[in-house]
Amino acid sequence: MAQLPTVEDVARVASVSRQTVSNVLNSPEIVKPATRGRVEAAIAELGYRQNASARRLRTRQSSTIGIRLDPVTNGISGSVLDRYLHALTEQAAERGMRIMLFTATDLDDEVEQYRTLRDGADVDAFIVTATRYADPRIDWLIAERVPFVSFGRPWGADMDARNHLWVDVDGFAGHYEATRHLIGRGLTRIGYFGWPAGSGTGDERRRGWATAMVEAFGLDEAQLELLTTRTEEGVPQARRLIETMFAAEHDLDALVCVSDSVALGAMMAVNEAGRKSFPVIGFDNTAVAQAVGLSSVEQRLDQVAAGTLELLMGATGRRVLPHGEERSDDEAGGPDTRHRLITPKLVVRRSSHLVPVDESESTEIESTEVGSTAAGNHYREEMQ
Amino acid sequence: MAQLPTVEDVARVASVSRQTVSNVLNSPEIVKPATRGRVEAAIAELGYRQNASARRLRTRQSSTIGIRLDPVTNGISGSVLDRYLHALTEQAAERGMRIMLFTATDLDDEVEQYRTLRDGADVDAFIVTATRYADPRIDWLIAERVPFVSFGRPWGADMDARNHLWVDVDGFAGHYEATRHLIGRGLTRIGYFGWPAGSGTGDERRRGWATAMVEAFGLDEAQLELLTTRTEEGVPQARRLIETMFAAEHDLDALVCVSDSVALGAMMAVNEAGRKSFPVIGFDNTAVAQAVGLSSVEQRLDQVAAGTLELLMGATGRRVLPHGEERSDDEAGGPDTRHRLITPKLVVRRSSHLVPVDESESTEIESTEVGSTAAGNHYREEMQ
């Protein structure tokens, strides 16, 4: 098998110099059309392709974004990362970027990985997920001026760190809308089934429910608290709690749940108790929610991915902007330059009981906007 | 910020040559211990790290494995790829390899991506998933002698292609064991709920059930066919079918199902019909199965990942072996050098009805071997 052709070979065939070939590849507009044509013909003739390693070495850019694959992906919402990854990979490819995976045992190890990948010129930027309060990774990335975007806003003190770019899903808006939907159906005693207080994400979602409830019924904080149940993430835990609740006195009409896991647990308990019309709404719109006909708030991960890349590379750029780079409209346009808050959409299904999920019968509408993604889903065949 | 140190800098500090530094990094055993010590000290002092791009350019190895992220990951078993990816990334890292993702719109586009990634020296090898009959990707990879391993065996004609390395989960063994389990519990009228005939994976799984049934009850093919129901993948479809079945005459005791989606549909129908002790067993042991307490056959994706890398890089190698390379025991050890068939394990839960899944109460045993992975699972928090 012959050597793969290089710029040199192309140059010879097209009777131009190396550099001209390089220019045709990287800034075609500065090459005279006639020349460009010859070069392009030569490229096609030889089946030439750029050697990525050589290019990276010279340009000091890897055109690669690193993302840590979360260690625990067995949970019911593991698919969130999965879908995000997919959207990201696809959109990154359109901008000539690749996604590289890595794993880490803990946050400190993750920083160590960052260092290796950065110093080795393996990646140009990182995407950080599962951010938490006083996150050491963020501190390191900012201190080292390594480009990054986090999927998940910073909670706590450094909420407004000027150098922290982030994308997030607006949990508030999601559950505000979910609650409005239930109110619109005439329900009044709508409970919230959340995680223990203190989780930024969870609190934010609950605030969406709370706001809708206050607007509609003028409840005070004490009354809201009475309508709230809290559990650790997990189907069985959630299920037991709601079973206990149904066994005792209670007067709820419906439940807005912080996640699909929690919602599924609740739904199973509701079903067991024979409450045929007791709506339950989850969050994430996981495959399970689709499968059992659970209403849920859908994160639009393609939009999240788009936002991630916009922050990293500008609206249409094909390279990662240096950390702290003046962004397009830094002066004019407020926080848009540093954040993206994606509004999720509510997908309504017959989630109060385990009835047949018949496409024609289920009301899979989107309250915020009309689209076709959710309705057109198919279950894919096994991988192997 | 100063330039990152290079081998040259390290060499200067350690008073040796570039090459010696390189040797310490790549074949430490050929460097005299005293020298090695000095070099290592210099590396530590300067915080030196190898530049991956330069190394790749020179060695013509990217130390990267490419894998296509399947376009449709909304299905209930999308997490199979997800978990496989995770295991793979982790184990690849231990061998100094990275995983790079890409997407493609169809099989031909995927081949086009292969070509670009290969020619660009972006990846050393590919992992192919979702293989199918007369797969053009496989043909191309073999013809071009690009190293690859498929997760999923070749179905049809090229089953024994000498240059096709593959890893797969033994669906036959999985459902054989599942069926034996039910027989052991005294059940006799055990039905099979599968995909339409013709899917290699599906047929293989059914054969496991069929073999166990023949062994135990001496059924003939016609009788087996009577016990078989078939559906396209998907919860609602499966559910409707089983509802119809229950509405009509039937005398089944239990169902072995080709996937968790199908099993979940069946389970919902069973539940609806009030059949409190009608076992259902699925395949994949997805998060959903865990959540609703569905017995299922678990693919051991860490083993699949390990097998993938063994085939690609040898038992402990740190680089991809050339396609068609003589493998360790090519003469002596039969097909072990080209395939890995991973035996899945049955995870038994209270899958006949939607009852509380209480850890202490559920019998989450592994029939094949005892381990702790499945039992120790937690649901992870949301990503953001």
Added chain:
DNA sequence: ACTTAGTATTTGATCGATCAAACTTTGGGA
């Protein structure tokens, strides 16, 4: 015709590592 500014193209150096071959040191053995 002759600068001149701008456009188009070429040349030489370089990114940071490893390969291949040359050179130097070391330790026995005759």
Added chain:
DNA sequence: TCCCAAAGTTTGATCGATCAAATACTAAGT
């Protein structure tokens, strides 16, 4: 003591591209 093979180390070339600067070419202006 001298020689030689083996072990250890250094030197020069190279992987394939892009950068930076130099050169060649065009087209307009006087």
